Amino acid sequence: MRLFAALVPPERVLTDLRALVDGVREDWPGLRWTRPDQWHVTLTFFGDVDGARVDDLTARLGRAAARAEPMPLSFGAGGTFGSRARARVAWLRVEGARDPLRRLARATDAAGRRAGLEVEDRPYRPHLTLARARRPTDLRPLLDALPSSTSSGWTARRLSLVRSRLGAHEDRGSVHETVADWPLGPAPHE
Numbered sequence: 001m002r003l004f005a006a007l008v009p010p011e012r013v014l015t016d017l018r019a020l021v022d023g024v025r026e027d028w029p030g031l032r033w034t035r036p037d038q039w040h041v042t043l044t045f046f047g048d049v050d051g052a053r054v055d056d057l058t059a060r061l062g063r064a065a066a067r068a069e070p071m072p073l074s075f076g077a078g079g080t081f082g083s084r085a086r087a088r089v090a091w092l093r094v095e096g097a098r099d100p101l102r103r104l105a106r107a108t109d110a111a112g113r114r115a116g117l118e119v120e121d122r123p124y125r126p127h128l129t130l131a132r133a134r135r136p137t138d139l140r141p142l143l144d145a146l147p148s149s150t151s152s153g154w155t156a157r158r159l160s161l162v163r164s165r166l167g168a169h170e171d172r173g174s175v176h177e178t179v180a181d182w183p184l185g186p187a188p189h190e
Helices: 011-025 051-067 098-114 140-145
Strands: 002-007 041-048 071-080 087-096 127-137 154-156 158-165 175-183
Touching (some): 002 098, 011 140, 041 098, 051 098, 071 098, 071 140
Antiparallel strands (some): 071 154, 087 127, 158 175
16 A cells, blocks of 8 residues: 555645646646645655555554644645746645654654665655646746745644555556544543
8 A cells, every 4th residue: 555644734735736737727838737635745655555564654653643742834835846947746745833843753663664664764844735836947936926835824733644556547546545543732621
């Protein structure tokens, strides 16, 4: 199973993002735009996970979520990985409680490693992927067309473990399914 840990914005924020994308999408028909049902903030990509490790990973992610707290976030300016003049991915920067977000990403990385998974060791850059180019493309005009703040704020309250089924959508894109999710913060006392 191809899995990743993520935060999924609430529907009202996704509605704001849809309006933003609809305002620039037709000017960029050569890009592959991510569908709204795929929009999320990745914390850790686990890759293909053997079924025998899923229960251990799930338990560890639940503990990581319990040690975190809900965090205020929003989406800011657009960016790319590498040169904006020769980019392959356009994204939105995550603003707000970036330090708690980075701590949660480190905790989900650690959960994966302790479950016996190989987790990439690279700096965490919180973002939401908007579009991909098939070949390096000058995305500076697209980034210039995006506002510096793109959505109302939201409070991330749940950590999700998401399965990505490559090529399963009718457009041959991925389908994302939440396998498990947990509230951020300790469970309320009963």
